[in-house]
Amino acid sequence: MKSLRRLVRAGSIQDRATRRVVIAVAACAFAEWGGASSVLPLLPIYLRHHGSSLPMVGLTMAAFFAAAVLVQYPMGRLSDRIGRRQIQIGGLIAYSVATVLFALFAAPWAAFFFRALQGAGTGIVDVANAAMIGEVVPEKERGKAFGSFYGARTVGMAIGPFLGGLTGVGHMDYLFLAAAAVVLTATVPITFLTPRTSGHLPVRRHERTPLWRSRSVMGVGLAFLAGGLLIGTYEVCWSLLLDLRGATSWELGLSWTLFAFPFAVVSLPAGWLVDHMDRRALVIFSLAGSAAFALVYPFLHSVAWLVGLGALEAVTVALGAPAELAQLSSSVPARELGRAQGAVSSMQTGAVAVMATISGALFGVRPWLPFVVAAGAIGAVIVALSFVWRGVPGRGSLPGHRPLEPAAGPVGVASPLELSPERLRVERAG
Numbered sequence: 106m107k108s109l110r111r112l113v114r115a116g117s118i119q120d121r122a123t124r125r126v127v128i129a130v131a132a133c134a135f136a137e138w139g140g141a142s143s144v145l146p147l148l149p150i151y152l153r154h155h156g157s158s159l160p161m162v163g164l165t166m167a168a169f170f171a172a173a174v175l176v177q178y179p180m181g182r183l184s185d186r187i188g189r190r191q192i193q194i195g196g197l198i199a200y201s202v203a204t205v206l207f208a209l210f211a212a213p214w215a216a217f218f219f220r221a222l223q224g225a226g227t228g229i230v231d232v233a234n235a236a237m238i239g240e241v242v243p244e245k246e247r248g249k250a251f252g253s254f255y256g257a258r259t260v261g262m263a264i265g266p267f268l269g270g271l272t273g274v275g276h277m278d279y280l281f282l283a284a285a286a287v288v289l290t291a292t293v294p295i296t297f298l299t300p301r302t303s304g305h306l307p308v309r310r311h312e313r314t315p316l317w318r319s320r321s322v323m324g325v326g327l328a329f330l331a332g333g334l335l336i337g338t339y340e341v342c343w344s345l346l347l348d349l350r351g352a353t354s355w356e357l358g359l360s361w362t363l364f365a366f367p368f369a370v371v372s373l374p375a376g377w378l379v380d381h382m383d384r385r386a387l388v389i390f391s392l393a394g395s396a397a398f399a400l401v402y403p404f405l406h407s408v409a410w411l412v413g414l415g416a417l418e419a420v421t422v423a424l425g426a427p428a429e430l431a432q433l434s435s436s437v438p439a440r441e442l443g444r445a446q447g448a449v450s451s452m453q454t455g456a457v458a459v460m461a462t463i464s465g466a467l468f469g470v471r472p473w474l475p476f477v478v479a480a481g482a483i484g485a486v487i488v489a490l491s492f493v494w495r496g497v498p499g500r501g502s503l504p505g506h507r508p509l510e511p512a513a514g515p516v517g518v519a520s521p522l523e524l525s526p527e528r529l530r531v532e533r534a535g
Contacts, residue, residue, distance in 0.1 A: 126241050127250050129298030130234050131257035133291040137197060137230060139261030140287030141223070142365075143269035144204075144280055146357040149344050151277050155211040163465025165217045166341050170333075170458035172221040173228025174451050180229040181447020184236060185440060192233040193295045200226030201285040208281035224454075230291075232450050236442040237299065239434035245380065247434055251427035252376020256369045259423075263365030270358015316448055321436040324494040326449045328388050328429050331486040333453035335395050337460025338479040342468050349472060352408045363416040371423035383499035384428040389487055391425025394418065396483040403473035432499070 144151075152162045184192040203222035210219070234254065242250040265284075272280045316322050347357055378387060398418040405411050429449075437445045464475035 120243075123242055123246075125298050126300070127238060127253055129294040130237055131254050132294035132298075133193065133197075133230070134234060134254055134258035135261040136291035136294075137200070137227070137261070137288050138258045139265040140204075140284040140291075141200065141227060141265070142262040142361065143265035143272075143284050143287075144207075144277070145340075146266045146270050146344055146361050147272070147274050147277060147280075147354060149341060150348065151211075151274050152213070152216060154274055155213070155216070157213045157216065159465045159469050161213050161217075163341050163462050165213070165220050166465075167337070167458045167461035168217050168221040169224030169227070169340075170337065170454040170461060172224035173454040174458060176225045177228045177232050177450045177454060178444070178447035181232045181236065181443035181445075181450070184233045184443040189233040189237040189240075189443070190295055190299050193230050193237075194292050196226040196228070196230035196233070197288055197291050197295075198226070199223075200230070201289045204281050204285035204288065208278045208285075228450065228454060232443065232446045235430055235450075236446045239430065239442045239446070240439045241300075244435060248379025248381075248427055248431045249373070249376040251430045252372045252374075252379065255375075255423070255426050256372030259365045259369040259372065259419075261365075263362045263369060266361030266365070267358045270355050270361075273354050316437070316445055319436055320493050321432060321497045322445060322449070324385070324388075324490055324497065325429050325433045325436070326452045327486050327489055327493060328392065328425070329449045329453035330456045331392050331483045332395075332425070332429075333456030334460045334479045334482050335399060336453075337457035337462075338399070338464050338475045340457065341461050341464045342472075342475050345465075345468055346403060346472060347408060347411060350406060350408050350411065352411075356408055356412065360412045360415055363412055364419045366419075367416050368419040368423045371420050372427065375423045376427050378424065379427045379431045384432045385490070385494045385497065385499035387424045387428040388432070389490055391421050391423075391428070392483055392487050392490075394421030395425075396480040396487070399476045399480040399483070403476045435498075 149162050149166065152165055153159075157165060180192055180196075200223050203219045203226065206219045206222075207216065210216070235251075238250050238254055239247065265287075269280055269284075343360070344357055347360060352360070375387075395418065398414060398421075401414065402411060405414070433445055433449060434442060460475070460479065464479075467475040467478065
């Protein structure tokens with residue numbers, strides 16, 4: 106927790122009460138992704154060892170994201186009404202239960218359903234985490250807050266895969282139990298450090314922001330979609346590619362760790378850049394870098410080069426994630442951030458699900474094919490963004506938009522945006 110406090114302080118978030126909320130969300134992300142990512146490097150190989158064919162491996166990995174698609178938008182809307190905390194805790198518990206079941210049953214179809222439950226839990230936590238930051242943190246500091254959030258998250262992703270890789274496929278049952286316990290600890294900072302609110306009154310249909318009429322939101326959705334295509338490819342094919350090149354289990358884990366650590370280090374300066382530069386340019390630069398690396402990876406035969414370039418790619422990827430979230434939070438009223446975050450996250454996880462479903466089969470045809478397909482699709486998104494975002498402000502809020510507009514809550518209950526630092530402390534203590 107002390108290291109997370111230093112990480113957030115390094116982001117220069119001024120208000121103490123707001124900083125405590127960012128610390129809570131960062132600590133939640135650290136524990137959640139540390140536990141969840143520990144099983145990722147070896148999971149495709151584990152599934153193969155327990156009877157799953159290559160297409161079934163792809164389907165099982167895709168089930169995680171397909172389930173997230175089904176729940177992210179409705180649960181994002183629900184978090185706008187009842188508050189973020191309940192959604193976060195419920196998602197963490199769902200993931201932990203599914204992970205324990207993984208340790209007990211390893212048959213292909215059982216693994217498929219457990220992976221889907223993991224996806225549903227993780228999907229709704231991510232939506233509520235991002236919406237909470239966008240709702241509570243002032244816009245001028247939002248880039249730094251999202252940078253701290255992603256930095257803590259990727260520190261967890263750096264530690265988890267490395268330890269998971271050391272465990273080995275033969276001891277995955279114990280790894281599943283340990284991962285479930287770690288993810289469950291993420292409920293502690295959310296319970297004790299975030300304000301206890303009951304959300305906002307329901308927004309009438311005619312009062313809702315028309316999300317997809319906003320070119321700013323549409324551009325964020327396209328960027329999320331492009332990221333999803335890449336994630337879906339790597340989720341299934343990265344470990345398979347390294348295994349094909351002769352990598353050991355610890356090298357698989359190390360590849361994830363060496364991607365995550367540079368990402369975490371760059372997240373804080375990336376957050377500063379988001380607050381001081383054009384967010385659109387940062388997103389497009391990040392996507393272009395990802396496409397270039399995806400084209401190179403499958404034609405390398407050295408494990409050392411694959412791992413080293415993965416660490417370099419993290420620097421470009423780290424610039425895009427906080428910029429996308431900051432652009433989204435400046436595009437819609439705070440009372441609808443859960444719905445907006447759920448919408449773009451659904452686009453991303455839908456893309457991940459589709460790509461994960463087909464990438465296993467594409468890898469079986471030619472190992473380079475899924476990487477090239479993903480890179481080409483990202484290139485098409487970059488071209489589309491140059492038209493969709495033309496004339497859209499990349500700094501500050503959109504004209505006429507009031508991102509910190511207080512939303513009326515139930516009688517006697519304050520929205521997080523209506524709370525002064527002192528009242529935030531009172532609410533959190535309650």
